[in-house]
Structure formats: C-alpha cells, structure tokens
Amino acid sequence: MMELHGPLFRAYAVLRMILVVLAIVINISRLGDVAHPIVLVVLCTLILLESVGVSVLYALPARRQLWVFVVDMVFSIGVVLSSFWVLGPEVTNADVTPSVGVYWAIGAPLAVALWRGWSWGGLAGLLVMIAEFAVSPALTAESVVGKFQILVACLSVGYFTSILRATTHEREQMYAVAAGMAERQRLARIVHDGVLQVLAMVEREGRVLGPRGMRLARAAHEQEGQLRALLQDTDIDVTAPDSLDVTHHNLSVILDKHSMPGVTISTPAGTVLVESSRAREIDAAVAEALTNVTKHAGAQARAWVLLEREGDEIVISIRDNGVGGTLLDFGDAVDRGRMGMRHSIHGRLADLGGSARVRTAPGQGVEWEFRIPVDVA
Amino acid sequence: MSEQFEEAEIRRRLMLVDDHPMWLEALSGDLEDDGFEIVATAATGDEALRRCRATKPEVMLMDLNIPAPDGATCIEILLEEFPEMLVLVISASGERDDVLRAIKAGAKGYLVKSASPDELVDGVRRTAAGDAVFTPGLAGLVLGEFRRMVTRAEAHNDTGPSLTNREVEVLRLVAKGLAYREIADRLYVSHRTVQNHVQNVLRKLQLHNRVELALYAIEQGYHDGDPLVIE
Structure with a gap:
C-alpha cells in the first residue's frame, strides 16, 4: 500500500512547530506573572525538543510505533498538569488558555487521530481535554469552547483520515485490478497467438494426411475461428473512458462471434457502439439469417457478413453463395411462417425502426441488407 | 475472350x-x-x-x-x-x-x-x-477507415479523402465475399477494371496516410529549416 501517512505527518510536523512557536511567544510574554519562571523556560525548551523528536519519529514509517504516541501523550498531559504549579493560581484562574503549552497540547492527540482514525483520536483528545479542565475548571463559555475544540478537532481529523484511508485503499485495489487485467491480456495475446499458429499449422499439414488428417484439419480450423473471435471479445481496453459502460455494446465484437469456418465477418476498426438491447436484437436477426444459410443454402455454401456505419445508420449485409431461390419462395416462406422471417428478421428490424431487404435468384445465393438507425455515440 | x-x-x-x-x-x-x-x-x-x-x-x-x-x-x-x-x-x-x-x-x-x-x-x-490482395475482412476494415476519415474531415469543415461511388461499390462486394470475376460480371466491367479500383483505394489510403504524417510533422514544429520529404 502507498504510504498514505507520509504526506499527512509531514504537514503535521509543520503544524506542530507553529504550535511550539505560539507556546514560546505567549509564555515569554507572561514570564513576569508566573510562579516559577525558570521552570517555565526549561519546560518550553523541553517542549521544543520533544516536538522536534516526535515529529521526526512520526515522519518515519518504521518508527511510527505505539510507544512514541504513548510517550508523546504522557509528556503532553504532564506538561498541561504541571501548569498548576508552574504558572500559579493567579494565571490559571485568569487566563483563557492557561496551560503551559497554550494550544501545543493538541499536537499529541492529533497525531493519534492521524495515525488511528477518529476513535483513537477522539479518546486521546478527550484525555487532553480532561487535563485542561483539571488545570482550570472555570466554566466560562470562552474557556469551555476552547477546550472542546481539542476534542472536536481530533474527532474530525481522525474521521477524515479514516475516509481518506478507505478511498486510497479502494483506489489502489482498482489500480491493481486494472494492472492485472492489462497484464493478463498481454500474456493471453502471446499465448493465443502461439496457439493460433499451431492450430493453423495442424490445419495446413492435416489436409495431406488422409481422411483422419482431414478431420484433424477441420477441427483445428473450427477451434481457430472460435479462438480468434474470443480474442477479439476479450480485448477490453481498460484505459478507454467507456470500458465499463454496460449500457452500450460494440456491435463489431458481438458479430465477430458468428465467425466460423464458412462464415466470414468483416467489420470496421474501432468500436461501433449500439445500445445494449438494440445490439441484442440486431445480433438475433443476424443469427437468424445465418441459421437460414445453414438450413437452406446447401452444404457447400459460405456466408459473409459486412458491418458498416453510414452516418446515423448501421448497415449489415449478409450474403451467401448457396442455392438461392426465387423471391416467390421467400414470399411463401413468410406466409407459412417458415424460416423465421416474419417473426424474426422482418419483425425484429421493424421493431428497431429499420428495414430488411432481400435479394435472391436460383443459384445466386441470398443477400440480405439490414438498415438500422442508431444514436450517434 | x-x-x-x-x-x-x-x-x-x-x-x-x-x-x-x-x-x-x-x-x-x-x-x-x-x-x-x-x-x-x-x-x-x-x-x-x-x-x-x-x-x-x-x-x-x-x-x-x-x-x-x-x-x-x-x-x-x-x-x-x-x-x-x-x-x-x-x-x-x-x-x-x-x-x-x-x-x-x-x-x-x-x-x-x-x-x-x-x-x-x-x-x-x-x-x-x-x-492488391484484398480479403473480405480487409475490405470491411478499409471501408470503415474511409468512413471514419470522411466523418472526421467533415467535423473540421474539411474535405477528407473520399472514394468514388464505384470504388465503394467494388469494396462492398469484396467485403461480401465476391471474387473479382464475380464483381466484374455483376458490374459489367472487366476483371482488370475491378482490380484497378481496388488498387486505387489502397493508393488513396496510403497517400492520405503520408499527407497526415506530413501535417502531423508540421504541427509538431518541423517546419522551420528541417527538410520534409513527401513523395
């Protein structure tokens, strides 16, 4: 995990030094009024040294240990409680910020809050607040608010640290996932390319090895087609702004899945984004047309699918070189509800606000052209 | 014949x-x-x-x-x-x-x-x-690329590289799996004409690529002093 605490504790060190300077300035200004001025000077020096010491320790991740925080807390509370004797009752009763450290004592519980979040920070803040109350129990509004600020500051700093830690952790997990995916894709591409090469080789050499070799070649060819389609499918670009967009699908990728021996799919480079439910309908219509090729075009027939984008229209052409038929046959098929044309192809395209045109002749294969309006994404 | x-x-x-x-x-x-x-x-x-x-x-x-x-x-x-x-x-x-x-x-x-x-x-x-050796897949890819270039040029109020209607027609037929001979029959032209159309499409794509590269170089600041070779 990234060192989240590093920058926080560096900023903290600056704050702590400001608090030390403030304490020294205030104490010098009231040096003539206090009971034991020499002890106060010694205490101010100790405050300075201790603050520098713990700030350095806090800044080093390895040194950020429980005992440092405990020492800091004990010293701070000790300094606050010493105010009774060092400053004398005249000062502690009259002053709004009566303790020796002035505001400096908030430093130790703030460090705890940065380190362990709002619960520990709040507890540490509470302890310092109680010590402050013990030194000057006067319940004037000014003095009570001043002391409660310690608790409030520790709780809020602690809370924000907790949230920051949670979000940082989440973000790091996302980065890790993204990096993992990118790496997996890179490896997959290498592995797949190797497998594709070998499959293509099996296909190539198998053909000359007699009937069993032919079978092997055919199997290799089928697997190769499937693997290539899968490869295109898994190509998720994690850096693209829309890689997590589930409302649209890339029609190129969807249609590529129909690629197999005897079926060639041609698509443009880049994405052809279509709203998901429409993409599914379009895919179903294409599947239906290809099923018809398998069923009716004859065993030797091959099919080609071409996807194009013309302005705000998508054009899909599906052609086979099979036995074809007359348009009358197709009219018959529609009337009898056969070949799924009325309910699947024409129906689906009408629902999408598009059109389907068919062209055929005996011995000339069948050629479909779908035109579907889409939002320009 | x-x-x-x-x-x-x-x-x-x-x-x-x-x-x-x-x-x-x-x-x-x-x-x-x-x-x-x-x-x-x-x-x-x-x-x-x-x-x-x-x-x-x-x-x-x-x-x-x-x-x-x-x-x-x-x-x-x-x-x-x-x-x-x-x-x-x-x-x-x-x-x-x-x-x-x-x-x-x-x-x-x-x-x-x-x-x-x-x-x-x-x-x-x-x-x-x-x-040119055009498979249906390559024809689809090139068609899409020309559409993309035209759309992009229009967005910049520019005239991009464009294909003639005949070239688009030939390319679409290649993408739909027709052999050159079949395309020639369908369009009532010679085999050689079909091949020339396909060749022209490639030439346009490559020429445009060179122009784009040159423009890119100029935009990047190679215009003063540096020799710029466009064939």
Missing part, C-alpha cells in the same frame, strides 16, 4: 518474416515449389530490418506478431527505405489496428494464417505481380 497477362512483371526474390520456425519451413517449401527464390528469412523485427537491408528482396511476406519491433513498424520503416518492395501481411490473430497500420504504410494486402496453402501461395503470387 483472351485475357492479357503480363507475366514478365512478376518478381521472384522473396523474404519471409515469421517467428515460428514450423511456419517458415512449411511456407518456404510451398513457395520454392512455386518458383520463388527465398533470399532471406527472419524471426524478429531486428533481424527483418537487418536482413532486408542486406538482401533487398523484391517481395516480402511479413507476420505482424513478431518480437520487437513488431511487423507493422518494420513495414513502416522498410517501405520508407525501399518504396518499390511489395509487402504482403499475414497474421494469426489479426489485430485490426495493426493490420490497418501495415496497409496504410504501403503493404499490398493481408491474409490470415488459416488461409489454405493454395490461398497463401496465390496471395504471394498476386503480390509479386503488383496486385
């Missing part, structure tokens, strides 16, 4: 680039049987660049997925140095962007490795004769 064939133009000095030894061996055999002279083979991009410069083949068969620099980059570099060389791209996985990059750099065509040995040899033969 007598077809005019200019057999004399066919070039025979061939270089193969592929990182699979099995493939190299099998292809070399097939192509040698067909009368090609294999002047060099290479398994990585570095080797390809070095050996091509040393042997200066007339025809090159390039796999796109090879150890760095990748096939498309090699084609870009080598066609800059040897613009006369005829390059045919083959690839197992067919990453669209790489294929497009190779074609824009000046490759004559593209075949997938699963093509049959006959198709491969035929593809090399046609490349060697200077013809």
Whole structure:
C-alpha cells in the first residue's frame, strides 16, 4: 500500500512547530506573572525538543510505533498538569488558555487521530481535554469552547483520515485490478497467438494426411475461428473512458462471434457502439439469417457478413453463395411462417425502426441488407 | 475472350518474416515449389530490418506478431527505405489496428494464417505481380477507415479523402465475399477494371496516410529549416 501517512505527518510536523512557536511567544510574554519562571523556560525548551523528536519519529514509517504516541501523550498531559504549579493560581484562574503549552497540547492527540482514525483520536483528545479542565475548571463559555475544540478537532481529523484511508485503499485495489487485467491480456495475446499458429499449422499439414488428417484439419480450423473471435471479445481496453459502460455494446465484437469456418465477418476498426438491447436484437436477426444459410443454402455454401456505419445508420449485409431461390419462395416462406422471417428478421428490424431487404435468384445465393438507425455515440 | 497477362512483371526474390520456425519451413517449401527464390528469412523485427537491408528482396511476406519491433513498424520503416518492395501481411490473430497500420504504410494486402496453402501461395503470387490482395475482412476494415476519415474531415469543415461511388461499390462486394470475376460480371466491367479500383483505394489510403504524417510533422514544429520529404 502507498504510504498514505507520509504526506499527512509531514504537514503535521509543520503544524506542530507553529504550535511550539505560539507556546514560546505567549509564555515569554507572561514570564513576569508566573510562579516559577525558570521552570517555565526549561519546560518550553523541553517542549521544543520533544516536538522536534516526535515529529521526526512520526515522519518515519518504521518508527511510527505505539510507544512514541504513548510517550508523546504522557509528556503532553504532564506538561498541561504541571501548569498548576508552574504558572500559579493567579494565571490559571485568569487566563483563557492557561496551560503551559497554550494550544501545543493538541499536537499529541492529533497525531493519534492521524495515525488511528477518529476513535483513537477522539479518546486521546478527550484525555487532553480532561487535563485542561483539571488545570482550570472555570466554566466560562470562552474557556469551555476552547477546550472542546481539542476534542472536536481530533474527532474530525481522525474521521477524515479514516475516509481518506478507505478511498486510497479502494483506489489502489482498482489500480491493481486494472494492472492485472492489462497484464493478463498481454500474456493471453502471446499465448493465443502461439496457439493460433499451431492450430493453423495442424490445419495446413492435416489436409495431406488422409481422411483422419482431414478431420484433424477441420477441427483445428473450427477451434481457430472460435479462438480468434474470443480474442477479439476479450480485448477490453481498460484505459478507454467507456470500458465499463454496460449500457452500450460494440456491435463489431458481438458479430465477430458468428465467425466460423464458412462464415466470414468483416467489420470496421474501432468500436461501433449500439445500445445494449438494440445490439441484442440486431445480433438475433443476424443469427437468424445465418441459421437460414445453414438450413437452406446447401452444404457447400459460405456466408459473409459486412458491418458498416453510414452516418446515423448501421448497415449489415449478409450474403451467401448457396442455392438461392426465387423471391416467390421467400414470399411463401413468410406466409407459412417458415424460416423465421416474419417473426424474426422482418419483425425484429421493424421493431428497431429499420428495414430488411432481400435479394435472391436460383443459384445466386441470398443477400440480405439490414438498415438500422442508431444514436450517434 | 483472351485475357492479357503480363507475366514478365512478376518478381521472384522473396523474404519471409515469421517467428515460428514450423511456419517458415512449411511456407518456404510451398513457395520454392512455386518458383520463388527465398533470399532471406527472419524471426524478429531486428533481424527483418537487418536482413532486408542486406538482401533487398523484391517481395516480402511479413507476420505482424513478431518480437520487437513488431511487423507493422518494420513495414513502416522498410517501405520508407525501399518504396518499390511489395509487402504482403499475414497474421494469426489479426489485430485490426495493426493490420490497418501495415496497409496504410504501403503493404499490398493481408491474409490470415488459416488461409489454405493454395490461398497463401496465390496471395504471394498476386503480390509479386503488383496486385492488391484484398480479403473480405480487409475490405470491411478499409471501408470503415474511409468512413471514419470522411466523418472526421467533415467535423473540421474539411474535405477528407473520399472514394468514388464505384470504388465503394467494388469494396462492398469484396467485403461480401465476391471474387473479382464475380464483381466484374455483376458490374459489367472487366476483371482488370475491378482490380484497378481496388488498387486505387489502397493508393488513396496510403497517400492520405503520408499527407497526415506530413501535417502531423508540421504541427509538431518541423517546419522551420528541417527538410520534409513527401513523395
């Protein structure tokens, strides 16, 4: 995990030094009024040294240990409680910020809050607040608010640290996932390319090895087609702004899945984004047309699918070189509800606000052209 | 009807680039049987660049997925140095962007490795004769690329490279799996005319690519003093 605490504790060190300077300035200004001025000077020096010491320790991740925080807390509370004797009752009763450290004592519980979040920070803040109350129990509004600020500051700093830690952790997990995916894709591409090469080789050499070799070649060819389609499918670009967009699908990728021996799919480079439910309908219509090729075009027939984008229209052409038929046959098929044309192809395209045109002749294969309006994404 | 064939133009000095030894061996055999002279083979991009410069083949068969620099980059570099060389791209996985990059750099065509040995040899033969080797997949890719370029030019109130209606028609028929002969029959033109249309489409794409590269160079600040070569 990234060192989240590093920058926080560096900023903290600056704050702590400001608090030390403030304490020294205030104490010098009231040096003539206090009971034991020499002890106060010694205490101010100790405050300075201790603050520098713990700030350095806090800044080093390895040194950020429980005992440092405990020492800091004990010293701070000790300094606050010493105010009774060092400053004398005249000062502690009259002053709004009566303790020796002035505001400096908030430093130790703030460090705890940065380190362990709002619960520990709040507890540490509470302890310092109680010590402050013990030194000057006067319940004037000014003095009570001043002391409660310690608790409030520790709780809020602690809370924000907790949230920051949670979000940082989440973000790091996302980065890790993204990096993992990118790496997996890179490896997959290498592995797949190797497998594709070998499959293509099996296909190539198998053909000359007699009937069993032919079978092997055919199997290799089928697997190769499937693997290539899968490869295109898994190509998720994690850096693209829309890689997590589930409302649209890339029609190129969807249609590529129909690629197999005897079926060639041609698509443009880049994405052809279509709203998901429409993409599914379009895919179903294409599947239906290809099923018809398998069923009716004859065993030797091959099919080609071409996807194009013309302005705000998508054009899909599906052609086979099979036995074809007359348009009358197709009219018959529609009337009898056969070949799924009325309910699947024409129906689906009408629902999408598009059109389907068919062209055929005996011995000339069948050629479909779908035109579907889409939002320009 | 007598077809005019200019057999004399066919070039025979061939270089193969592929990182699979099995493939190299099998292809070399097939192509040698067909009368090609294999002047060099290479398994990585570095080797390809070095050996091509040393042997200066007339025809090159390039796999796109090879150890760095990748096939498309090699084609870009080598066609800059040897613009006369005829390059045919083959690839197992067919990453669209790489294929497009190779074609824009000046490759004559593209075949997938699963093509049959006959198709491969035929593809090399046609490349060697200077013809474009367009598969349906490549036609779809190129059609889409022209549409993209036109759309982008329109967005900038510009006139981009465009295809004639006839060229679009021919390309769409190629993408729909028709052979040149079938396209010729359907459009009532000669086989050669169809081939010229396909060739023109490639030329436009490559020319536009060079213009784009030059514009890019100018935008990047190579305009003062530096020589800029556009062929």
